Amino acid sequence: MYVCVCFGITDKAIQRAAAEGVRDVAELTMRTGLGSNCGSCRDMATAILNDAHAPALLPLPILQAA
Numbered sequence: 215m216y217v218c219v220c221f222g223i224t225d226k227a228i229q230r231a232a233a234e235g236v237r238d239v240a241e242l243t244m245r246t247g248l249g250s251n252c253g254s255c256r257d258m259a260t261a262i263l264n265d266a267h268a269p270a271l272l273p274l275p276i277l278q279a280a
């Protein structure tokens with residue numbers, strides 16, 4: 215899905231950038247231009263970056279026993 219329509223940046227491209235080490239929207243903006251025109255994509259891009267860097271949830275042993 216397109217996150218930044220001004221620059222044609224997709225969620226997959228943001229996830230790829232996160233895997234390459236991009237930590238925040240400012241760095242993403244420097245690399246791609248995302249957010250530097252209308253700015254309406256910045257919140258969604260931040261959420262995608264945060265999700266990409268969030269640690270995987272560990273399964274709770276108590277739920278596995280249920």
Ligand code: FES
Pocket residue numbers: 217218219220221248249250251252253254255256
């Ligand atoms: S949608 Fe990203 S700068 Fe406009």
